[in-house]
Amino acid sequence: MAHSDLAVVGAGPAGMAAAVTAAEAGLSVTLLDEQPRPGGQIYRDVDRAAARRGDILGADFTVGVRLTGALAQPGVAHVPGATVWAIEAGWRLLYTRDGRAAEVTADRVILATGAMERPMPLPGWTLPGVMTAGAGQILLKQSGLVPREAVLVGCGPLLYLVAAQMVRAGVPPRALVETQTKAELIAAFRHAGGALRNGPALAKGLGLIAEIAGAGIDRHTGATDIAIDGEGQAEAVRFRAGGRVHRIPARTVLLHHGVVPNTQAARSLGIAHRWDHGQHCFAPVLDGWGETERAGLFIAGDGAGIAGAKAAEAAGRLAALQAGRQAGRLSRGQRDRQAAPLRAALSRERALRPFLDAAYPPHAPALRPPDATVVCRCEEVTAGDIRRYATLGCTGPNQAKAFGRAGMGPCQGRYCGLTVTALLAEANRQSPEATGYYRIRPPLKPVTLGELAAMDAPARDAAE
Amino acid sequence: MKPASPFLELDEGPRVRVVFDGTPLDLRAGANLAAALLAAGVQTLRHTSVSGAPRGPFCMMGACYDCLVEIDGVVRQACMTEVAEGMEIARPRAGEAGHGA
Amino acid sequence: MDWDYAIIGGGVVGLSVAWGLLRRDLRVAVIDGDDGAFRASRGNFGLVWVQSKGMNEPRYARWSQRSAAAWAGFAEELAERTGRSVGLEQNGGYDLHFSEETLAATVAKYEELKERLDGDYPFEVLGHNALRKEEPAIGPTVVGAILHHQDGHANPLNLLMALADDVRRMGGRVLTGKTVTEVTKPDGFRVACSDGTQVAAGKIVLSAGLGAAQLGPRLGFRAPVRPQRGQVLITEKLPKMINRPSLIARQVDEGGIQIGATNEEVGLDDGVTQPGLSHLAAEAIAAYPALARAQLVRSWGALRVLSPDGLPIYQESAEMPGAYLVTCHSGITLAAAHALTLPDWLESTGAAPDLEAFSEARFAVS
DSSP states (O other): OEEEEEEEEOOSHHHHHHHHHHHHTTOOEEEEOSSSSSSTTTTTTHHHHHHHHHHHHOHHHHTTHHHHHHTOSTTEEEETTOEEEEEETTTEEEEEETTEEEEEEEEEEEEOOOEEEOOOOOTTTTSTTEEEHHHHHHHHHHHOEEESSEEEEEOSHHHHHHHHHHHHTTOOOSEEEEOOOHHHHHHHGGGHHHHHTTHHHHHHHHHHHHHHHHTTOEEEOSOEEEEEEOSSSOOEEEEEETTEEEEEEOSEEEEESOEEEOOHHHHHTTOOEEEETTTTEEEEOOOTTSBOSSTTEEEOSGGGSOOOHHHHHHHHHHHHHHHHHHTTSSOHHHHHHHHHHHHHHHHHHHHTHHHHHHHSOOOHHHHSOOTTSEEETTTTEEHHHHHHHHHTTOOSHHHHHHHHOTTOSTTTTTTTHHHHHHHHHHHHTOOHHHHOOOOOOSOSSOEEHHHHHTTOHHHHHHHO | OOSSOSEEEOOOOOEEEEEETTEEEEEETTSBHHHHHHHTTOOOOEEOTTTOOEEOOOSSSSSSOTTEEEETTEEEEGGGOBOOTTOEEEOOSGGGSOOOO | OOEEEEEEOOSHHHHHHHHHHHTTTOOEEEEOOOTTSOOHHHHOOOEEOOTTTTSSOHHHHHHHHHHHHHHHHHHHHHHHHHSOOOOOBOSOEEEEESSHHHHHHHHHHHHHHHHHTTTOOOEEEEEHHHHHHHOTTOOTTOOEEEEETTOEEOOHHHHHHHHHHHHHHTTOEEEOSOOEEEEEOSSSEEEEETTSOEEEEEEEEEOOGGGHHHHGGGGTOOOOOEEEEEEEEEEEEOSSOOOSOBSSEEEOTTSEEEEOOOOBOOTTOOOOOHHHHHHHHHHHHHHOGGGGGSEEEEEEEEEEEEOTTSOOEEEEOSSSTTEEEEEOSOTTTTHHHHHHTHHHHHTTOTTOOOOGGGSGGGSOOO
């Protein structure tokens, strides 16, 4: 059984940076990642994609090769294709790779499990052809696929980035159906001070919008009553904007209204989470190094709160420095000297967030959808079902789960959890924090019974 | 099956024969299976066991479990699987079990 | 007095009793906990089970049989009133055995119990081949099974929801998110909650599961209940492959295979552990080898509410007459008896069942 000073879960910017920094401090590191190649979602498959289509994806993507390249050092054991399905105190990380269950033990753990798209339940969002904008971008990065007749729906910088990349690939989207209003953008300027601290990022955003405008793509802002029409698959996006109803044919619809921390692993360990009012999501409670209330367990990157790839990298390094300090490999002075510039970078990246959060708020009707809309994709539970469970005494999502199976499917509530919390909070006139979240338990991802049984002690003895 | 792919494919590469739901398909070797099926014009990978509704890839990052397919008797996520020669891919059978809602 | 009864605890036990009282036109308030409370009603295995119950106490076997026999009518009435099916199937259930010795020993005990029950204990022994005809997916290492014809299973979550629904429909008041801090009896009972809520009732039923261990002694009960953890697994939805339930596995009405359960004395820890999951998975695969390829989708730990001898406790308080302790391990099996028969005991009608065997008198004072 492999033992490391540090185990890192997730090979995105936070995880890669953490692994390398810890290894440089002299720690033995195991980096578990479920993708076949490092990069996480933001730098998905960057080693291959940067060479093939770096011009389309842009410099903010290709810069990821700096992180993947640094992984090739003796202190880091990168285990690709490893799906972690349980983490136990002590620490034991159980994972599946090539159809076999395995485990690694470690003195400390950094969870760098990143972000996922904020669920955007709209009528028709379960139809084939409807994907997240992130999925559309992953198809481009990893597989070189660009949807031909696509409409982008929602709000936020990622929507513009995907649109611009599609323009560069020669297949512009048919339209951007944007949910934010001009008023929201204007109101966001009260946070402009923070945004100006990160001038380059702001300039890039404006550049993307200019690129989209230059390509002549229709932009509809302040869209409401959005639905995806289709018989068996997406055929059109219907919405109201500028005082009239529009219907734009589309074979692919890409949804996006922000990303949220993927908190499944942290929640399975009982880590306390707080409600982030600015970002409309839960985030784990951490100290300045990213350490949780459980000693030796750190969370770094977007899984700790959305701040983007550069912030994730800095946070990963900070957590690794503290792990190195705790392991006795770094003096306090060494740790703090390396930490100072990282803290400055982190603060610069975070300064942009209040502006973005205010300018591109989540689409309110998708936070609390109308009754007929499916909110739990796995078990096909509607918003109306959840509201009915509230009248049957469900004060929180775990009771609603028992009554209606929301969150019981294979995605373990990843794509309905925040919606169910929001619906119950509204129905019971409680805060999201008081309403709570699903109790997450292993397996974090499904694992076959055969793999589990192979780890049963008597069976293992017999096989030896 | 759609006659034309709804996707422009930027990459070329050697293809291998797989079978999806009884239909032979030539997909790029080593490609992401969900992406390769989409490129081949397959948008519906399964039907839900609750209502029988069609589903296809949604998140492409292993989180949503909408792209479940059965490969060699085990139900797996297509977006977390790489295309290999001779793969027998089926739509999961749970939806046909007669287990209603 | 606002209510005839205040029921402390809104799980399957409390709601079954509340439902039965409401059905007799009594006024009932149910005081329930919060979303994160230990809830055996949410974590149980869903069996409506007779075999192996009361091996040393035939009166418990009879009580279980009485409830199992009443279950079909209970389920039908609930379905008629709420439009919700509770997925009851009572076509028998198995005790699977991997060794001839344990099978023979269990059969001997069943024969003994059968005699004490005047022959009313319908079971048969199936050898491997006979079992395979009934359950084609059974594995080669299963030597045989005891098929008990009074056994079955239901959807426990649908039962909980149907009760929660119908109790409200009949005018029951369910107060959620409450923690009971004090019960006094100036004239009638007064139940005080931590948020200031007060409930006044003529009688009270303490059906708070493990919560009874703290609250019970203040009402004059011994309430010697302890938690025992059971870890449970459930697979992805699969085509029909298991016909009858057993203590090892059952196929639930939605298609998943539910696998149970560990018996662990770990206090109030309701977590799941890899050794627990692996052990259960190995046992399930031994019983049904095809399960090796099935994906485990969820697992959970739930805390059984156990008395020292594992039997239910039905006790009226000597200190506070009109306060009743109702607690058991098998809230699903006994739901029909709690709904249809227990109200006679609470109301001391002529039809009251003899529950003397389940009083606290059986626990020696130490």
